[in-house]
Amino acid sequence: MRVLLRTLSPLLGLALAAAGVLLVIEVVAAWVRPGATSGLVVPWPSWQAALSDLTWSDGPVLVVSVCVGVLGLLLLLVALLARRHDVALTSPTPAMTVATTPRVLARIVGRHVRESDDVAAATVSASARKVVVRAEGWPESDGGTGSLRTDVRARTEELLSTLPLARTPRLAVTTRGRKDPR
Known part of the structure; x- marks a missing residue:
C-alpha cells in the first residue's frame, strides 16, 4: 500500500498544480483581455452555459458527487492502510518512544x-x-x-x-x- 500511496501522491499533486497553472493563465488572460468572450486555454463560457441549466438534484450532478465521494473514501482508506506497522519497544524514559x-x-x-x-x-x-x-x-x-x-x-x-x-x-x-x- 505504501508504494501505491507514494505513486498517487505525486500524481495528485501534479494534477492540482496543473489545475492551478490553468487557473492562473485564465485569470491573467481575463485581466489582460477584459472583453474576451472565450477563455485562453479552457472554454469557460461554454462550460458555464452547459452547467447553468443543472440543479443539485439532477442525475449527472448526483453521479459525479457520489463518484467523488467514493474516490475520496478510497484515497482515505489507502492512506490509512499505508501507515507504518512498527513494533513498539519499551522506552527508557516516559518522554521517549x-x-x-x-x-x-x-x-x-x-x-x-x-x-x-x-x-x-x-x-x-x-x-x-x-x-x-x-x-x-x-x-x-x-x-x-x-x-x-x-x-x-x-x-x-x-x-x-x-x-x-x-x-x-x-x-x-x-x-x-x-x-x-x-
Whole structure:
C-alpha cells in the first residue's frame, strides 16, 4: 500500500498544480483581455452555459458527487492502510518512544533460530502481534520433528523474553524434516 500511496501522491499533486497553472493563465488572460468572450486555454463560457441549466438534484450532478465521494473514501482508506506497522519497544524514559520494524525483528529471530545445530534453514515473518517461524531440520532417530519444534519454540520464546518489546507477540512455529543427510 505504501508504494501505491507514494505513486498517487505525486500524481495528485501534479494534477492540482496543473489545475492551478490553468487557473492562473485564465485569470491573467481575463485581466489582460477584459472583453474576451472565450477563455485562453479552457472554454469557460461554454462550460458555464452547459452547467447553468443543472440543479443539485439532477442525475449527472448526483453521479459525479457520489463518484467523488467514493474516490475520496478510497484515497482515505489507502492512506490509512499505508501507515507504518512498527513494533513498539519499551522506552527508557516516559518522554521517549522507541520502535523497530517488523523486518528487523524477523531478522533477529531468524538469525537466532538458525544458530541452532538442528536447524538447516528457517524463514521468519514478524509483526507487532505475531512471529511466525518455519524451520527445517534433520529428523530425530525416531523419524519425528517434535523435539525440533519444541527446541525452536523454546529458543524463540527465550529470545523474545530478552528483547525489550513493549508487548510480547504470539509465536507460531512450524517445522519440517529434511531428507538429505547432515
